[in-house]
Amino acid sequence: MTNEIKGLDNFMNDNLGISNKAIDKGMVLRIEKSSIHDGPGLRTVVFLKGCPLNCKWCSTPESQSFQVENGHSGSKVIKYGMEMTVEEVVKEIMKDSVFYFHSDGGMTLSGGEVLSQPDFAANILKECKRNGINTAIETSFYSNYENIEKVLPYLDHLFVDIKHMNSEEHKKWVGSDNNIILDNIKRADKSDCNFKIHVRVPIIPSINDEENNLTEVALFCKNLFKLEEIELLKYHRLGTDTYKKLGRNYELKNIESPTNEYMYKLAVYMKKIAPEINVKVDGKYVNV
Ligand code: SF4
Numbered sequence: 001m002t003n004e005i006k007g008l009d010n011f012m013n014d015n016l017g018i019s020n021k022a023i024d025k026g027m028v029l030r031i032e033k034s035s036i037h038d039g040p041g042l043r044t045v046v047f048l049k050g051c052p053l054n055c056k057w058c059s060t061p062e063s064q065s066f067q068v069e070n071g072h073s074g075s076k077v078i079k080y081g082m083e084m085t086v087e088e089v090v091k092e093i094m095k096d097s098v099f100y101f102h103s104d105g106g107m108t109l110s111g112g113e114v115l116s117q118p119d120f121a122a123n124i125l126k127e128c129k130r131n132g133i134n135t136a137i138e139t140s141f142y143s144n145y146e147n148i149e150k151v152l153p154y155l156d157h158l159f160v161d162i163k164h165m166n167s168e169e170h171k172k173w174v175g176s177d178n179n180i181i182l183d184n185i186k187r188a189d190k191s192d193c194n195f196k197i198h199v200r201v202p203i204i205p206s207i208n209d210e211e212n213n214l215t216e217v218a219l220f221c222k223n224l225f226k227l228e229e230i231e232l233l234k235y236h237r238l239g240t241d242t243y244k245k246l247g248r249n250y251e252l253k254n255i256e257s258p259t260n261e262y263m264y265k266l267a268v269y270m271k272k273i274a275p276e277i278n279v280k281v282d283g284k285y286v287n288v
Pocket residue numbers: 051052053054055057058059060063064111112113140
């Protein structure tokens with residue numbers, strides 16, 4: 001594992017484009033307002049650019065590269081990414097502060113991988129907390145733990161994916177095994193910081209929807225003290241157009257989105273495995 005983490009460091013240093021030491025500036029993909037899917041209430045979501053993983057189903061391929069890149073739609077050129085300062089990002093977030101307070105919402109950092117720019121992310125979160133804004137991150141948790149420790153003190157909600165419990169399968173579909181990720185979840189769960197853990201499982205038919213995998217996710221989550229819920233997310237192909245714009249091939253074009261009924265059935269299955277856990281699907285908790 002040490003080698004993998006070292007490899008990750010090298011990858012980030014080589015590909016980030018901005019050093020981890022450059023705490024005032026970072027690479028942002030875009031900022032979206034009024035989201036209702038990225039944490040409680042109405043939220044502003046700041047998508048950071050750059051991710052060390054390569055999930056075959058990634059719906060935001062434009063978030064993966066650590067550099068600004070151009071997409072092409074006919075004769076139109078679309079620029080993905082921009083460098084912003086912490087101050088510029090927070091100023092944008094604060095514009096909607098009135099909505100956060102009326103909806104119990106806040107700000108969510110998403111990606112790409114937030115933890116690939118740990119100092120930039122920590123400073124945005126810290127400024128939000130200083131302004132009384134509820135904070136969340138959406139992360140793969142594929143990072144050195146020292147990066148994770150930088151953001152935990154400023155977090156209210158941690159949304160972390162478990163994409164596959166089988167390490168070989170994880171490597172095949174995501175580009176790395178899952179050891180670092182699962183270790184990081186266990187370590188963060190034991191931290192003294194006060195935040196809630198939301199485990200998300202993107203359901204990709206024929207890849208990670210077998211009962212064995214869902215059973216293992218439920219059993220893993222049973223041992224987490226800070227767990228708020230497991231949420232099943234429905235696979236969709238909304239990003240396929242962006243792959244075209246980037247001149248990239250989308251490899252899962254033959255996999256269909258699961259039906260709502262199927263998603264509900266899987267959620268009920270998990271709830272039966274671990275009745276004490278809240279299992280959410282389509283925004284609602286299931287009962288058995
Ligand atoms: S971790 Fe997220 S951003 Fe990174 S490749 Fe996977 S789905 Fe895309």
